Amino acid sequence: MKKLLIGVAIVLVVCVAALAQTFRGATLPVTQDVAITLVVPPQVKGVQVSAIYAGQMESLAAFAYRGGSFGDTRIFGMGSILVSHPQGNLLFDTGFGKDVDLHVAKMPLLMRMTTKYKREETVAAQLAQAGVPLTDISRIVLTHAHWDHVSGIPDLAGVQIMTSQEEAQFIESDDPMAALIHGFPDLAIAPLNYREGPYLGFPNSFDVFGDGSVVMVPAPGHTPGSTITFVHTEDNKHYALVGDLVWQKEGIELPAERPWVSRWLVDKDPAAVRGEIVHMHRLQQMWPELVIVPAHDRRVWDTLPRFPAGFVRPAHAEPATAEAAPAASTP
Known part of the structure; x- marks a missing residue:
């Protein structure tokens, strides 16, 4: 029995040591296997970006990127990025909705146990x-469909969802x-097709308004259909x-991925x-000017303008039709 206990203890120590190793700082190798061609971005009058805060959670930097500190508590914000365009x-995403308490209760047990959240308006x-x-909002555009990005959808009933x-x-x-968004009734989803060519090294793209000011590209991995969107404003800012893709900016700057436990919880395709x-x-x-x-x-x-700064009332023209079929239309 004593030998068995010693053996179990050794296995536990090895497992803990292996887990701890996954939190140690490790930058990703930067390869040049994909060619990136920069673009000359447009300056379309009326295109603006503003942030709408709608909830927050606390987490440790250690869980956000490899090399982050367990002594560094970060505010993980939830909310929407509002992109105003004359058309x-x-x-982009919705942050926490009014029923966030019910939404958290529907999460998997492990996620509930590790979620400490705070409401905001x-x-x-x-x-x-x-x-x-x-009616002044043309689309909710989902970067991806995890619960903390879609909780506010029921509060925005009638607005079409593009993903x-x-x-x-x-x-x-x-x-x-x-599971959360799957259970929402009467979703109006317009799936987009990346019908334009390469953009900034990504293989294909979708030019939302047809003028180069808002361009979406595929970035699957965190979820099967995650997206990245590039926005170029009238005052020559680029986002x-x-x-x-990363939870904190250090993920891009270093570059560094999430530690193993975080990847295991949330990423469909870590590679x-x-x-x-x-x-x-x-x-x-x-x-370097790209934010x-x-x-x-x-x-x-x-660092972004806060809503309602920068908001532009639309002329009620529509973004490009998300669906590929020539006869498709969206309200």
Whole structure:
């Protein structure tokens, strides 16, 4: 019995040591296997970006990227990035909705146990307070369909949702990570097709308004249909909305992936995520003016204009039709 206990203790020590190793700082090798050609971005009058805060969680930097400290508590913000364009306004993700308590209760047990969240005013409430009717929002664009990005959808009833074909299939599946949005009734989802050619080293793209100011590219890995969107404003600012490719900006700057336990919890294809992190790191080195915006890094969001600053009432023309079929139309 004594030998058995000693053996078990040794195994536990080895396992703990191996787990601890996955939190140690380790930068990703930066390869040059994908060619990146920079673009000359447009300056389209009326294109603006603003941030709408809608909830937060606390986490440790150690869980966000390899090399982060266990003594460094970070605010993981939730919310929407509002992209205003004369042809229509886009809300990227929704943050926490009014029923966030119910939404958290539906999460897998391990996720509930590790989630410490705080409410903030919902996106829908802030739009209403600013006198912005939902008819002035053309689309909710999902970077991906995890619960903390979709909780506010029921509060924005009637606004069409745009996401990739692959993410639409993820939403329709029985995957527990898409369970919340899967259970929402009467979703109006317009899956997009990346019908344009290469863009900034990504193999294909979708030009939302047809003028180069808002361009989406596929970035599968965190979820099957995650996206990155590049936004070029009228005042010559340039943003990359990378969703949860990384949780904090150090992920791109170093570059570094999430530690193993975080990857195991949330990433569908960690290898794809690693490749895209390196891609964005290289792009940042080539284009220092590009502001990379992780969905949860409140430090980066604090540098953005806050809604309602920059809001432009649309002319009620529509973004490009998301679906590929020539006869398809969207309200």
